Amino acid sequence: MKDSGVASALPPGSTIGIIGGGQLGRMAAIAAARLGYRTHVYCPETDSPASHVAATTTVADYNDLDQLTAFAKSVDVVTFEFENIPVASVLHLSQSVAVRPSARVLEIAQDRSNEKRFFNGLGIGTAPWRDVLSADDLKTAVAALGRPSVLKTARMGYDGKGQIKIEADTDLDQAWADLNTDKAVLEGFVTFTGELSVIIARGLNGDSRCFDPVWNVHTRHILDTSTVPAPITPAQERSAIDIATRAAQALDLVGLLAVEMFLDQSGALLVNEMAPRPHNSGHWTIDACVTDQFEQFVRAVCGLPLGDPARHCDAVMTNLIGDDIERWRDILNKPNAKLHLYGKTEAREGRKMGHVTEVKPRSP
Ligand SMILES: Nc1ncnc2c1ncn2[C@@H]1O[C@H](COP(=O)(O)OP(=O)(O)O)[C@@H](O)[C@H]1O
Ligand SMILES: [Mg+2]
Structure with a gap:
C-alpha cells in the first residue's frame, strides 16, 4: 500500500514503526505513547535507547529483507530516526507499508552532493562546493575553492566524523587517502558569525x-x-x-x-x-x-x-x-x-x- 495522496489519519492505538534505535527514536516513542500509539523499533543494536521505551523491538540488519518484510507487516506506518539506511531497504518497505518521509527524501538527504544540488536547484545558497571522487578531483577542487576548505565524505558523516579540514599545509594525496571513501565533496570554508x-x-x-x-x-x-x-x-x-x-x-x-x-x-x-x-x-x-x-x-x-x-x-x-x-x-x-x-x-x-x-x- 503506497501513500495514495489521500489524507487518512492513523488513529491512536495504531503502531508506528521507527527505523533506528537512538535517543531520537526514544523521545519519539515517548511522544507517541503520550498520544496513545504503540511503537516498534527496528535497529541492529541490542539494548538501544529507543528499545527501552518502545512496545516492540526488532534487532536486525538494515539489509535484512526478510526481517524488514515482517516489520512492515507488523506496523501501520514506517518512519526514521536515522536516515542512513539503504534506499533499497526503504523501497522494499514501501511496497507493503506507507513510509514517511519517502525514499526520495532519504536519497537526497543521505548524500551531501545530492543535498547541495537540491538546495542550489531551488536557488538557495550553500558554501561553494565540488564533487570529489579521486585525489586528482581534490586537487582541482582545492585549486578552485582555495584553502582553508573542508573535505567531507558524501555519505554517513555525523558529529564531524568523515571530515578533514584542508589547511595551508595539508597534503592532498594524504587527505584523500585518510578520508577513506570513494565519494566526497569539498566545501569552501565559511567564516560564519x-x-x-x-x-x-x-x-x-x-x-x-x-x-x-x-x-x-x-x-x-x-x-x-x-x-x-x-x-x-x-x-x-x-x-x-x-x-x-x-x-x-x-x-x-x-x-x-x-x-x-x-x-x-x-x-x-x-x-x-x-x-x-x-x-x-x-x-x-x-x-x-x-x-x-x-x-x-x-x-x-x-x-x-x-x-x-x-x-x-x-x-x-x-x-x-x-x-x-x-x-x-x-x-x-x-x-x-x-x-x-x-x-x-x-x-x-x-x-x-x-x-x-x-x-x-x-x-x-
Ligand atoms: N564549510 C564549512 N565551513 C565552516 N565550518 C564548517 C563547514 N562545514 C562544517 N563546519 C563545521 O562543522 C560542523 C559539522 O559539520 P556538518 O557538515 O554539519 O557535519 P555533521 O554531519 O557532522 O553535522 C558544522 O556545524 C560547522 O560548525
Ligand atoms: Mg551538522
Missing part, C-alpha cells in the same frame, strides 16, 4: 509549521548548545523559515525536516545540511513549546493535524556528552533546568548521553 537551524513539520495534507529558529554552537564539531530566541534580525528569521518551507515543499515531505544554516559575515544565510527527522537542535522544544518536535513528528507521520509550535519560554539546551553525564545530580538541583537522559550505559568520549534544557520566562 553563527550557526542556525530551523525545524519544520509538514503534514499529509501539505500544511506546514515551523519552530522558532535556533542558535547553535558546536564544540569540536558536536552540537554543544542551542539557544532560543536566536540573536538574529526579523528579516533573517523570515529568510531562515522561508528556506525550510521551500525545501519541505519541494521534497513533498511528510514528517520533520531540520535545516542547518551558517550566517555569513554579510548577514546572509547559507544552508549547511539537512536531516529529515527530529534533530538535536530541537530538543529544547520539549520544555519550551506547546507542541514539541517529537509530538509534531508523530502527528505528521500519522496524518494528524499539526500542533501549535508556539514557544512559551526562552530556552538554552546543552548536550551532555561523555563524562558530562556525571553532572546529573547537580542539574537536578538547579532551578529551571530539565534533565533528559537517554539510558546509555557506557559514557564514551563524544557520545551523546543526554541533554539539559534551562528555561526562563519568554523575553518580550
